[in-house]
Amino acid sequence: MKVIELAVLLIITAILAVGLIKGVDVFGQFTEGAYETLKTGVSILPALIALMTCVGMISASGAADALAELLAPVTEFLGFPSECVPLAVMRPISGSGATAVYEEILSENSPDSFIGRVASVLIGSTETTFYTIAVYFGAAKIKKTRNTLVSSLTADFTGFVFSVLAVRLVFGQ
Amino acid sequence: MSGFLIYRAITIFYNGQGLEMMKYIFTVMVGISLVFGLAAGNISEVSNAALSECSQAVELMLKLIGPMAFWGGMMRVADKAGITDFIAKLFRAPLKFLFKGIDANGKAFKAVTMNITANLLGLGNAATPLGIQAVKELSEEESAGGVATDNIIMLVVLNTASIQLIPTTVAAMRLAHGSSSPLDVMPAILISSAASVAAGIASVKCFAAGRNVLSRSKRTITDESH
Structure with a gap:
């Protein structure tokens, strides 16, 4: 996809050019923003160490395969690759956990394979639903949530199903 | 309302900070891998994973x-x-x-x-x-x-x-x-x-x-x- 690679370059150039025209210290602000992100990265590393170890142990024990086998009737019906089932389970619960499962999938399957692509689209098109709901409503002291969870999970489930459909549609796999 | 009960369970786990639930997930995942490792005879693979995945x-x-x-x-x-x-x-x-x-x-x-x-x-x-x-x-x-x-x-x-x-x-x-x-x-x-x-x-x-x-x-x- 040459168009996308060009688009990324154009976005970077445009951001810097507009910044310069508007009198922004583009280098100073860039390093400031990069430093903020580095701090975030370091702060999530301990969670990533814990969860990647767990995910590695689970997949070495054969439990992930057992879960995939258990859900096989549903996933086969949807044409959903069983290798991506642990990712779909982890995705709404924990961001670092989902990253750990995604890393595991990419080390066992090529990122350009059907499974690698479905996993990429799945993690890219859904969010950490339970966490987001808990943080937002906890902070804003909302007690009566009505259809929030049902509607969020409807969106997630649609994302899971469409990650397979979109990969088939775009790549013809 | 089952949706409400599930939500309550989640908020109790996450406790508004997003970290409470993780202690259960952490322990349960390690426990599951021990049980499955024993059942499937993959114990050495599981303990290798525990030592190497962190790096x-x-x-x-x-x-x-x-x-x-x-x-x-x-x-x-x-x-x-x-x-x-x-x-x-x-x-x-x-x-x-x-x-x-x-x-x-x-x-x-x-x-x-x-x-x-x-x-x-x-x-x-x-x-x-x-x-x-x-x-x-x-x-x-x-x-x-x-x-x-x-x-x-x-x-x-x-x-x-x-x-x-x-x-x-x-x-x-x-x-x-x-x-x-x-x-x-x-x-x-x-x-x-x-x-x-x-x-x-x-x-x-x-x-x-x-x-x-x-x-x-x-x-x-x-x-x-x-």
Whole structure:
């Protein structure tokens, strides 16, 4: 996809050019923003160490395969690759956990394979639903949530199903 | 209400900080791998994983931190150059359609547009405090008093669906694993995101419309009985 690679370059150039025209210290602000992100990265590393170890142990024990086998009737019906089932389970619960499962999938399957692509689209098109709901409503002291969870999970489930459909549609796999 | 019970269970686990639930997930996952490892005779593989996977987490972070920091830097420049405000202005019209009955010049709507824009640009760190502020402002403007109004539900559902335009972390991880074209999944991600967001919006609007019809028919019944 040459168009996308060009688009990324154009976005970077445009951001810097507009910044310069508007009198922004583009280098100073860039390093400031990069430093903020580095701090975030370091702060999530301990969670990533814990969860990647767990995910590695689970997949070495054969439990992930057992879960995939258990859900096989549903996933086969949807044409959903069983290798991506642990990712779909982890995705709404924990961001670092989902990253750990995604890393595991990419080390066992090529990122350009059907499974690698479905996993990429799945993690890219859904969010950490339970966490987001808990943080937002906890902070804003909302007690009566009505259809929030049902509607969020409807969106997630649609994302899971469409990650397979979109990969088939775009790549013809 | 089973949905409410599940939500209560989740909030008790997460305890508003997002960390409480993890202690159970951590322990249960290790426990499951011990039980399955024993049952399937994979004990040596499981203990090897316990000792070696942690260094892979550090390696992964080393591969990710460069691209993540690069985009963090670019997005800060974009923010300071007024690009975020510009995009927020572009999204005012579609957001007015999604959020009914609130003041388009008020604090709540401004917080909503800034939160959605931060999500679109992949500014996760900025999006969460803006989102919490938006929920608080909406709650105040609609005097919700602890009840999630249709607008609050809409905002949270938009935040639990991914609407990031450039999937930088996914691209960085695909590149680290030798993808020949790490960004070639972008159109598929956009299709899947759009479908997921559309389903979320449709669900929120259906529930809102359903409640409207219910309350109207209730009103008609009481009117007739008088």
